[in-house]
Amino acid sequence: MSSPKQTVSGLILPAAAPTRHGLSQSLFQTNNDYGSLVARIALGVAIFPHGAQKALGWFGGYGFAGTMNFFTQQRHIPAAFAALAIAAEFLGALGLITGLLGRVAAFGIMVTMAVAALTAHLSNGFFMNWMGNQKGEGIEYFILAIGLAITLIINGSGALSLDRFLSARADR
Numbered sequence: 001m002s003s004p005k006q007t008v009s010g011l012i013l014p015a016a017a018p019t020r021h022g023l024s025q026s027l028f029q030t031n032n033d034y035g036s037l038v039a040r041i042a043l044g045v046a047i048f049p050h051g052a053q054k055a056l057g058w059f060g061g062y063g064f065a066g067t068m069n070f071f072t073q074q075r076h077i078p079a080a081f082a083a084l085a086i087a088a089e090f091l092g093a094l095g096l097i098t099g100l101l102g103r104v105a106a107f108g109i110m111v112t113m114a115v116a117a118l119t120a121h122l123s124n125g126f127f128m129n130w131m132g133n134q135k136g137e138g139i140e141y142f143i144l145a146i147g148l149a150i151t152l153i154i155n156g157s158g159a160l161s162l163d164r165f166l167s168a169r170a171d172r
Contacts, residue, residue: 027101027103027104027163028101028156028163028164028166028167028170029156029163029167030099030102030155030156030157030158030161030163030164030167031155031156031158031164032158032159032164033155033156033158033159034158034159035151035155035158036102036151036152036155036156036157036158036159036161037099037157037158037159037160037161039148039151039152039155039158040096040097040099040102040106040148040152040157040158040161041096041097042148043093043096043106043109043145043148043149043152044092044093044094044095044096044097044105045093045097046145047089047092047093047096047109047145048090048093048094048097050089050093051086051088051089051090051091051092051093051094052090053067054067054085054086054089054090055067055086055087055089055090056090064086067082067086068082068083068086071085075119075120084108085112085115087108088105088108088109088111088112089109089112091105091108092104092105092106092108092109092112093105093109096109096152096157098161098162099157099158099160099161099162099163099164100157100161100162100163101163102152102156102157102158102161102163103152103153103156103157105152106148106149106150106152106153107149107153109145109149110145110146110149110150110153113142113145113146113149114142114146116142117139117142117143117146120136121136121137121138121139121142122139123135123136124136124137124138124139125138125139126138126139126140127140128140128141
């Protein structure tokens, strides 16, 4: 038996601490919102090439081993966190595109974008390096990605998502 639900501004919240069934249901719970669909596809498609560079070496990337080496040896990131960052970008993007575990995927991408913005891009200012006349990329892209991720954490995957499908099946 699942716990009763309350709504706050359309967000469905568990009324009490979720049971095992309730926890999995709350991870998949989403509405049929097309705004969330647009947000998750946009963020997933924007992040996927970066994740594929790091995980597979596609799009001119270094692949998993090369990225792990860069993160751990050059950036001095602990291996577990480096692996989580690669997984967040690659698997998180796939999760967003399909709408599977959208809140989890969005959270991983949000954390990865926040860390990258604060540790590697904040010193370059706000703007992207469109003209090639600054030291590196600023944080404007990261602000947009974080904003989309927070929207998805709050609202879920929305319409046409595997989360919606699984949530509807659990409600039967």
